[in-house]
Amino acid sequence: MRLIHTSDWHLGQELHDFDRGPEHDAFLAWLLLLVRRVEADVLVVTGDIYDSGNPSVPAQSRLYRFLSRALALNDCLQIVLIGGNHDSPGRLELPRDLLTEGRLRVVGALPRTGGRPDSGGTVVTLHDRRGDASASCVAMPFLRAADLPPGMGAAGVRALYAEAVEHARAARLPIIATGHMHLHGGEISELSERRIYIGGEAALSSELFDSDISYVALGHLHKPQRVAGPTLIRYAGSPFPMSVVERAYEHSVAIVDIDDSGTATIDLMPIPRHVAFLRVPDEGSSTLEAVEDQLRMLSIDACALDRRPFLEVSVQLFTAEPNLGRRIEEALAMKAVRLLRVERQKLGGDGLLADVIASKSDLVDLKPADVFRRLHQQQFRTDPDEELSALFDEVVAAALEPAREEQLA
Ligand SMILES: [Mn+2]
Structure with missing residues (x-):
């Protein structure tokens, strides 16, 4: 199966009062064509969908317009969106009750069952274009203090992932995991990424992810990069520079092919720069x-x-x-x-x-x-x-x- 991993869109972002809307439009139009051209089965967006917890009307309509077009133009496409630290979990999940079709999954916050965090609830079955179940996705969003088991610190993050991955393993399909976090060894963009703390830690260890996960799709760091670890772990990066420090990055989306044995191969697709x-x-x-x-x-x-x-x-x-x-x-x-x-x-x-x-x-x-x-x-x-x-x-x-x-x- 083939998935496209992209991240940190920051819809609604302004740069010293200049609107980035036209750049977002150019990127989303390009992405729409790419999804079709490479015949992607799944599109994964790993957080910071919006720049703010209270996004503007144009920012929200841009997202919904893109999602409805992408689904309408690609019969088999599935889309998984997770919340980042900039996103309001509730606002992101607001249209949840309308999403009856099942091809769009939005996970703004760690799901709860009976008031308790339920990380198994993040698992989404992904299908290829023949309609066959071909991967299990642990769609883990940015984790807030209230999501973590009390008193465990960063070990709580590991526990939540372990529980979710265990749940995903039951399907005996290749596993994909998402996250919005800062991992040790990741290269930061000081001006545009807010510092985040998960379980009291500014950066987590990539050992968090088990080696039987085929691909870990991460958001938060704006530079596209792979992070060393037990498996293939990648930040897709933002679609264009969110600040001056990102101007030299080659922004890209990752096209990830996963074969039946669960081996992932990556092809990077550079995103055309709309504004220098x-x-x-x-x-x-x-x-x-x-x-x-x-x-x-x-x-x-x-x-x-x-x-x-x-x-x-x-x-x-x-x-x-x-x-x-x-x-x-x-x-x-x-x-x-x-x-x-x-x-x-x-x-x-x-x-x-x-x-x-x-x-x-x-x-x-x-x-x-x-x-x-x-x-x-x-x-x-x-x-x-x-x-x-x-x-x-x-x-x-x-x-x-x-x-x-x-x-x-
Ligand atoms: Mn972020």
Whole structure:
């Protein structure tokens, strides 16, 4: 059987107020054609379907339009969607009662039976185009604290997977597992992935997955990558750069073929880039004069507004430069780009919290962990130790997650 694994769509995402909708439309149109062209039996989307727990109307209609077209155009296609840490479990599962056809399975949160977590309830039987059952899928979503057995920490995650996989083994078919998590050894994209904690751990071990699972389809890390482990484990990655740090990735979807013996082979299909993503300079920062020169030399073809390249600029500053914005704008005069932001690299400053806050343009760069560290320095003249920092990060991560209470009864 053949499945397509894709992830981290972040429908509804905005980049400094620029809408990514046209990029999502281009990606989904391409994906729709791909599903047909490669005759995929199954499409698996491993979380962060939406960028926020309360997605916009256009973001939701984009998802439903895609799903209905994909199912209508491909008679045998099955689709499995799981919730990520950005998704509201309840909102994702909202249309559940309409999904009587059985070809679309949405798992926003770990299923419950009689109020108790029931990881066996995640198992979905996958069929090939002849209609034969040909794999069992453990459709495990992002796991929240309330899903885990109390007091077990990360071992609870292993227990939930073990129970679900045991359930899947009963069908004696190749097993596919999904997840939305950060595994040790995975390469992160600092600006665009929120830190997550599962069972109190920032990253889990790939030993979580048994060697008899044919393929582990993961979401959360935005760079497409394989992670070493007892079996074939892969992050599909996001469909296009969600931030400037992802601009050099070759975003792709994975086409996974699983033979009757359960052996998986992978073919990566690069996703065409609808909108270019530029940074000046390419790495680090340059003096204002060097940046101006480089900007003037940019050669950009005329194009529709929503295809104009995104641009980030990073300037070294030794003193305050009141004309910075105007000088950048002038250097970019008539160039068809969308300027996201101008990063100011202040050299020689002592980086006090008050200095950073005083410069409004730097506010977007302030991370809660930075503020915490600077306040700690101000108060106690030292950095917070590792344990305190980790606890703080965990609290922030919990505060950013859409609430579990939103889940349907
Ligand atoms: Mn995520």
